[in-house]
Every structure is written in C-alpha cells, then in structure tokens.
Amino acid sequence: MTATGVASTASVDRGARTRARRRSGAVRAFLTGHLFILPGILGLGLLVVYPLVTSGYHAFTDWNGLTPAKWTGLKNFRYLLGHDPTFWPSVRATLLFVVITVPAMLAGGLALAVLVNRSLRGVRIFRTIFYLPVVLPSIAVMALWKYVYDPQYGLANQVLKTLHLPTSMWVGSTRMAMPAVVVVGLWGVGSTMMIFLAGLQAVPAELYEAAQVDGAGPIRTFFRITLPMLTPILLLQVVLQMNAAFQTFNQIAILTKGGPGTTTDVLMYKIYSDGFKNYLSTPQLGYATAEVWMLFLIVMVVTAITLRFSSIWVYAGEGDK
C-alpha cells in the first residue's frame, strides 16, 4: 500500500487552534466521505441488507405474495428436507454440475493459458479465438447450442455421424442432458484462460532461469514453479467459479428447463420455478425463499471449507506486500 501519511507531517504545531481546525476538518472529511460513498451505502441497504432481512423472515412463512405472509416456523424447511420429492434430486443435480464444471473450467483454462503463453507468430489470433465465445450474449449462445443438440438437424450428431460414432438425443436424454449442459458452459473456458494467462505472465522470469540452470525439465518446472506461483489466482478462481456454477440459470432455462425428469433441475432453476414461474397463479414465495436460503447455505459452507483448507495448497508469497 502507498503511504498516506504525508499530511501528518503538518501536525508539528500543537496549538489548540490547529487541533480545533483539525477536528472540524475531520468532521468535514466524515461528511464528504460519506457523501461520496452514499450510492454504495444506499445500494448496500437496498440490495443487500433489505433482502437479507426480509427473506430471513419470509423463509419461515407461508406466503403467496397476495395475502400477508403467515408465520409457520420450520414448516417450509421440514417439507423441503423431508417431503419435497424434487428437492434432493435438485441438490444432486446442482452438486453434480458444480463438481464437473468447476474443475473442468480451471484445468481447461490453465491448459489453454499454458498453450498460448508463447511468443510465436499468430498467438494473438488463437487467444482471440479461444476467448471469443465468452464475449457473446449468453442467451444467444444457449439458443445456438439448443439447435446444435437437435437430434435430427443439429451439429453435434452431424459431427458424430461423420466420425462414425453413435449419436445421442442430447438434452432430451436422461444420461446425456447434464453432460450436454456442462459442455455448453465449458465453451466459455476462455474466461479462465485469460485470467491464468495474466497470472502466467506475472511469474518472474528469474525463477524460470534459475530452474533452467538447475536442469529442471518443462514438466518439473511447471509443477514446481508455475503452478505454485499461480495458486493465489487459482484459489480466487475456485471460489468465483463455484459461486457462478451454483447459480447457473440461463443454461438450464434455455436448454433443458430442468428436464428430462429432474436430471438437470438445479436449485437455481427450482427456485425460479417455485417462486416466479407461476407468477400469475400461485407463487410459493415463502417456500422459494426457504430454498434460496438452502442454496445460500450450501454456497457459504462450500466456500468456507475451500478457504479454510486453502493454506495447505496456496503459496503465500514471501512476506506481506
């Protein structure tokens, strides 16, 4: 951090007047400071605190949005955990999606980053190509893939046929629906690639030179130098990617609508179905809010575990910067 203490040299004079002036200065700074961050404070209140507090209450109510919410204690959660036939399948779908997507995004992104971290002619073109899908609007991408997966006319089966491989019903089949949805997400692997690429280029060249002097081969260099130096970025990416994967919505909404059956009915989509889809008839807002809290809880627990055990594998650097 940059030193902020330049102003403090002015306080050599300890007269009462200076002190008074300084205090009025502090008051003024207090006001101006809060004025500058006012949008943020309003945002925090409206978009964070207010929803947290009200939904904390509504999770324990029976509420359809038309008549006032009725306190029902733990009923929502009891039904959720014990009786709702789609809750556990939904948790299973969510975890499955996260467990496949996150490692694949990280490993794929890292591999691509290593691949394009070279100074050969044309490397920029490849970086751009790999990153391109990330730029496109997600609904446009999903719509495109929906047709790619069309059993009769779609590209996926066309490619499989030319390779003489068995074709599939893709999003219409219980077995392939989840992998198909995951693949669409992995098409955006360019995002993690770019982040890892920036990280790779920040690794000091001296480290590589030293490794070369010591006679370390490329694989050894990667696992002993590159990867450890990337671990802080990797940790942040694990947390962010998990957060994103737990909240995947567009892929499901466009490609599968949770089906077939409950195979891809991730929690985000289930919450939407219960809380919003039947907007005009009977939204189960209290129940959906309870589900939101379950999802929130899962995300928090998983994130906390990740951070708790991060010190084992994250390189902390030499001294605090």
Next chain:
Amino acid sequence: MTVRSGPGGLAMRVPLRASRISWYLLCAVLGVSMLLPLLWMLSIALKSGPDVNRIPPQFLPHEFQWSNFVDGPKMVDFYRLLANTVIVTVLSTIGSVVSSMLVGYGLARIKFRGRKFWFYAFTASIFMPQIVGLIPLQRLWIDLGLIDTWVPLIVPSFLGAPIFVFLARQYFLAIPFSLDEAAKIDGAGHLRIFWSIMIPLTRPVWITIAILSFQLSWNDYLNPLVYLQSAHRFTLSLGMAGFVSDSAGQATSQYNLFMATNLLYMLPPLLLFFFAQRHFMQGIGALGMNSK
C-alpha cells in the same frame, strides 16, 4: 495488467521446429472446434427454408438467402427489442461508472471515520448470491408500482456494484497522493480533484468498468425475466429466448431466420470486443488478479 507475449518458459528445450509445428497443429484443431458452432450458425443463417430441412443436413448452404437478415428480425420485432436493450444498457453502464468511481474515490482518497467498515461491508457483499435478493426485490418493485418498467433494471446500477467499487478503489489507491496535496493547496475540493485530476488519470479502470457493465447488462436474462411482463418492453435476451422456445420443436424451417437474428444480437458485443480488445483483457486481468 496487459497481456503481452511472454517468454516461452516451458517449451524451450523441445526441438524447436517439431515443437512449433505441433503447437500450431494443436492450436488450429482447438481453434476450429471452438469456432465450429459459430461457423455452423453463420451457414444456417444464410440457408433457405428447404435447405435447412434437408436430410442429411449439409454444412454449407446451397445458395445464400440474405433476406433472412430482414425477415428474421421482423418476426420478433427485433429493432424495438434492440432499442429497449440499448436504452437499458447505456443507462446502466453510465450508472455503474459514475457510482462506482464516486464510491471508489471516497473509499480510497478521503480519510474519514468508518471508511474501513464500509470497505469491508461492500467487499463482503460481492459474495452474496444474486438469487438472495431476487424475491424480496421483485416484491419491493411491485409494491412501488415499478414492476414491468425498466427502473428495476437501471436503478441498481446507480448504487455502486460492489465488484466495480472494489476495482475502482484499487486503482485510486495506486495514484500518488502528492497530486491531491498539491491540488488542495491550490484550493481544490474533493469534487474538483475527482473530476479534473482523477477521472483523466483513471481512464483505464473506468473504461474497464464500462465494458464489464455493458456486458452484464446486455447479457442479463434473469432480471428482465423477473421484472418485465409486457412484450413491448422486453429486452433482446427475453425476446430471443422467446423466439427460440417458439422455434424449438416446431417447424425447423424457422431456424435460418432465428440464426440470422441471433447473429445480429451477437454483433454489438462482438464489435465492442474487437474495438476495445485491450481494455477487455485489462478487465479480465483486473477481475482475476485483484485478490489482495
């Protein structure tokens, strides 16, 4: 940070020529397979109706039917959707830049009681899942009579998204404090310093924020889905999602029209990407690395 061509690192000791050729081959294979869906989409967008329905499907169109780019958009009232999306996106982007720069400045450059508290509060809220806010906020906007307007899509961006505030603050911290001292001696207040000194100096970060915010808003689907009900107020994401579920399972001959429209929908972010590529990369770097 900027993405530059780094030192080769790993591959130095593999025989040079063989390594290069295999590198190009690998990149080409990967690149083509990543681009394949897009090329395929382009091909369908140019096909005629009977051409789309041909079995087995052909990869290339028999003849180019450019009229798809006129008839497709007509089917979903594309230009109205486009205008709606542009309005929402532009206002949101302005809101994000203005609010996050102001808040970032306040947190980084003004020493006041409580700024640490607010900084931690904002930073912690980065990790609150969006879904937690969705039901309470939808109810709030309904109670305020603002459901089915663009207000719920625009106003929140004027309230300083925590992630952008974080980026802006980091950038402001890196600017020498001697600059404001000098300006203060000349009698400039914070607003003046903010506007005439900081804004020009922090150009990279607010361009990055603008681009990220543009993307967020242009691509947003869940919020419009929850807040908008009348078709004439829909944004492109809603309109296109409706288009695809209309087309699916029905006459596949519409797919050429759909793909043509879909291409037009992709165009603005693509153009932005190609014209502001450097800033895109900076934004990615900033988001991924600013962990400290």
